[in-house]
Amino acid sequence: MGGVAALLALGVLIATSVGSNSSSSKSNPPSVEATEGGAPVAGGASDAPTEPPAAEDTxxxxxxxxxxxELDSVTQWPAADVEIVNHSGARASYIVNVEFVDGDGTCHGEGPAPSSNLDAGQKAVGKAQGLGKFTGKLTCKVAKVSRFPAS
Structure with a gap:
């Protein structure tokens, strides 16, 4: 259990230190039960000629x-496995915040799933762990994704 707490503390520390260097979308991120929706709409208009977006603009x-x-069978704490594939054109690090939501849509906490130094095209698997017992129907939703250049 000490390792889980240390990982969560590290994720929170990284999330707070990243601050304005993060990128996130204001669209509703998918959940494990959600159906595929439309793609997020890119930002504002410009008078400059447009080109197809570069890979790093995804x-x-x-x-x-x-x-x-799922709920941990021993602690009854919620957890989500998260797959991250770096579709940008450069090495990047990620912090994925996952919300743990009940059947009424009430959020009962979040858990981070950090991943560092993923090369372009590289895949990583992480776990977002909630804290505290959870009862009822559980849905895990991506609340925020922060992607920033790896050092």
Whole structure:
């Protein structure tokens, strides 16, 4: 259990230190039970000629997928397995915040799933762990994805 607490503390520390260097979308991110929706709409208009977006302009949320959402059999704490594939054109690090939501849509906490130094095209699997017992129907939703250049 000490390792889980240390990992959560590290994720929170990284999330707070990243601050304004993060990128996130204001669209509703997918959950494990959600159906595929429309793609996020890119930002504002410009008078400059437009070109197709470069690979590094892909939305960070498009790099993330929740692969499982369940309660730990011993602690009854919620957890989500998260798959991250770096679709940007450069090495990047990620912090994925997952919300743990009940059947009424009430959020009962979040858990981070950090991943560092993913090369372009590289895949990583992480776990977002909630804290505290959870009862009822559980849904895990991606709340925020922060992607920033790896050092």
């Amino acid at each position: 939305a960070a949320e498009d790099d993330v997928r929740i692969t499982s959402c």
